[in-house]
Amino acid sequence: MSGNIEHNxxxxxxxxxxxxxxxxxxxxxxxxxxxxxxxxxxxxQGREALAGLVAQLPSDLFYEPGLMVAEGAYVAIHGRIRGWxxxxxxxxxxxxxxxxxxxxxxxxxxxxxxxxxxQSGLSMFSPDERTTQLQRQPTSFASPQVGIGSSAVNANANANANANANxEAADYDGLMQANLTxxxxxxxxxxxxVAIRRIYAADALLNEPHATVQGxxxxxxxxxxxLVELPPDFAFRARGKAIGHHGIGxxxxxxxxxxGAVAVTGMDVARFQxxxxxxxxxxxxxxxxx
Numbered sequence: 499m500s501g502n503i504e505h506n507x508x509x510x511x512x513x514x515x516x517x518x519x520x521x522x523x524x525x526x527x528x529x530x531x532x533x534x535x536x537x538x539x540x541x542x543q544g545r546e547a548l549a550g551l552v553a554q555l556p557s558d559l560f561y562e563p564g565l566m567v568a569e570g571a572y573v574a575i576h577g578r579i580r581g582w583x584x585x586x587x588x589x590x591x592x593x594x595x596x597x598x599x600x601x602x603x604x605x606x607x608x609x610x611x612x613x614x615x616x617q618s619g620l621s622m623f624s625p626d627e628r629t630t631q632l633q634r635q636p637t638s639f640a641s642p643q644v645g646i647g648s649s650a651v652n653a654n655a656n657a658n659a660n661a662n663a664n665x666e667a668a669d670y671d672g673l674m675q676a677n678l679t680x681x682x683x684x685x686x687x688x689x690x691x692v693a694i695r696r697i698y699a700a701d702a703l704l705n706e707p708h709a710t711v712q713g714x715x716x717x718x719x720x721x722x723x724x725l726v727e728l729p730p731d732f733a734f735r736a737r738g739k740a741i742g743h744h745g746i747g748x749x750x751x752x753x754x755x756x757x758g759a760v761a762v763t764g765m766d767v768a769r770f771q772x773x774x775x776x777x778x779x780x781x782x783x784x785x786x787x788x
Contacts, residue, residue, distance in 0.1 A: 503568045504773070506595045508672050510573040511563055511696070513600055514591065518561035518579060519689070523552040531599040538605055556581050562692050564623055571595050578610065578623045586610040588623045668770040670742030673697050674749040677766070677775065678734050681717075685725055691718045703777040731755045737763070745770045 509529065516525035526549040534545040541547060559581030567574045574592045587607045594602035613621045680693035694714050703710060704717045711720045733756045740749035747768045754761035763783045768775045 503570075504669060505598075506571070506573050507566050507568050508669050509595060509598070509600065510566065510575055510591075510593050512672075513593075514561055514563055514575060514577065517548075517552045518555070518559065519692075521552055521555050521559070523549045526552065529600055531596060531601040534600065535602040537603060560689070560692075562623075563696055576623065579607075582607075583609065668742060668745060668747065668773065670747035670768075670770070671740040671749075673770075673775060674740035674747050674766060674768055675736055677768075677778065678736055678749065678751055682721055682724070683734050685730075687718060687722055690721060691715070694718055697775055698778075699771060699774045699776045702775055705777065705779040707780065707782060728753075729755065731757075732761070742768075742770070 513525065513529045516522045516529070526545045530545040530548065532545070534543075534548070536543050536548065541551060559579070561580075562578045564576040564578070566576075571594055572592065573595065574590055576588070576590050578586055578588055580586045586609075588610050589605055589607045592604040593600050596602075608622070610622050613619065616622070676693065677697050681690055681697065684690040684693060691714065694717055698714060698717060700714065701712060702714070702717065703712050704720055706720065706724075709720070711717055732753055734751055734753045737750040737752055740747050742748060747770060749766045749768075750763070751766065752760045752763045765781045765783070767779045767781065769777045
């Protein structure tokens, strides 16, 4: 069940970012069911209407994903969308998944109120809220055991449960491919930071061959510095799918001009925790002439 839930969450996240970050109307046919049901009163029924809407989105529209909650066939995602209305809006989208596709959708939107004018003093939305909620979760839901050595049994059970939860939650290929294209392949620092917040833990480490940085802002700056040194037509592309187990993922990649020969090859090794990248180490393969 947990594997299905993680797949459903990944499906929803891909749909929201494909449509409302990349404005990729072709993703509708790939991710949405042919008989897709729409409950938003401002959007006509069917995925054709949704694809038409995406094709006409303004160029400055941008969506930031936040906390996701899933149960059974349903996934809810909290986010912020800019460019849809005169002011940023906070939105909760609820999807029903059937046969691996998005089959039904509900949403509620509210104009965002800045923190300095809220009665609570708290923000309505933060891209880091998923990390915050993970940190607040209890470490164990195990039932108490009675008998000699029950504390040790509970401790081992809790450790195994937590380890298994981290392993099951890790979307090795999805996150490592997204890191390659949406972080190292994104030259817009603002959009890159949104992707970093979604892909990396708040205190994540980026280990490059000659430096280590920590935290979302520092990772963003490090990638900016790297891309400044590369020609504008350089692109990163995966060499196959990422593989992983027990919280460690590996992805082989190549870089070079989009329409030219490969100039550099390398490998990313990521450690996952709580469904995000906790650390990423970048390895460059030596040149054949070295």
